[in-house]
Amino acid sequence: MKLNVVPAKTGSLWVRQGIRAFWKQPLALTGLFFMFMASMSILSLVPMLGEFLALMLLPAITLGLMAATREVELGKFPMPFILAAGFRTGADGKRNMLVLGLIYALCFVGVMGLSTLVDGGDFANLYLGGGSLEMDTLMKPEFQNAMWLSMMLYLPLSLVFWHAPALTHWHGVPVAKSLFFSTVACLSNWRAFLVFGLMWALIFVATMFAITLIGSALGDGEFAAMAMLPAMLMLASMFFCSTYYSFKDCFTSDTLYA
Structure with missing residues (x-):
């Protein structure tokens, strides 16, 4: 396995490849992403440890979505059990995936903990507890500062874990090395x-704007509310498809992914 340095335009290629892969199996991939979100939501309902357990499983399930994209690329139909691909390995693979999940969960909780120092925990409670967002709370400078601080801290965290589950699963890279190589x-x-992120941000914003504009043109106030959820599910599925191609281009190996 070796690291590749690709040109900036490759970021746009990843986006296109992810969208193209999605449309080969749109219902299956959207369904898998919905299962991913539903499982996280259900697990979060478990008292005390639910949120933490959901965070622990996040690296493994995102790997599952990448594995589903690989199945589609190979002309196969991605079955639901592909989401558990990270745990359908030997004892070492299962342990590494659990350790990755534990480290991710602890780091994420640490980010939320730092945000509480800014606003007393309003943003963390909203994000982790899923409470309702009130305009008065949103307009508080402390809440906005906590939100921006969390986003700034989460960016490097996401970079550290971006490739780590795939490196551990497909190449057998130890946890510490997978985080370093990622x-x-x-x-x-x-x-x-950067190109990859900007393109996806533009796609999400343009889609929301288009749906809102169509709703206004139709004079139907409920159209946007009804269309937004399935549209966002589809776009999120496409996004996770594209992460597989970012991994595939950043690393090369003589060993075929299993």
Whole structure:
């Protein structure tokens, strides 16, 4: 396995590849993403430890979505059990995936904990507890500062874990090395990832604007509310499809992914 440094335009290629893969199996991939979200929501309902357990499983399930994209690329139909691909390995693979999940959950909780120092925990309670967002709370400078701080801290966290589950699962890279190589790969290819992120941000914003505009043109106030959820589910599915291609281009190996 070796690291590749790709040109900036490759970021747009990842986006196109993810969208193209999605449309090969749109119902299956949207359904898998919905299962992913539903399982996280159900697990979060478990008292005390639910939220933490959901965070622990996040790296493994995102790997499952990447594995589903690989199945589609190979001309296969992604079955629901593909979401558990990270745990359908030997004892070492299962342990590494659990350790990755534990580290991710602890780091995420740490980010939320730091945000509580800014606003007393309003943003963390909203994000983790799923409470309702009131305009008065949103307009508080402390809440906005906590939100921006969390976003700034989560960006490097996401880079550290971007490739780590795939490196551990497909290449047998130990946990510490997978986190290190993921970070190096993202920093080495920051131009491509910048293009990748900007393109997806533009796609999400343009889609929301188009749905709102169509609703206004039709004079139907409920159209946007009804269309927004399935549209966002589809776009999120496409996004996770594209993450597989970012991994595939950032690393090469003589071993075929299993």
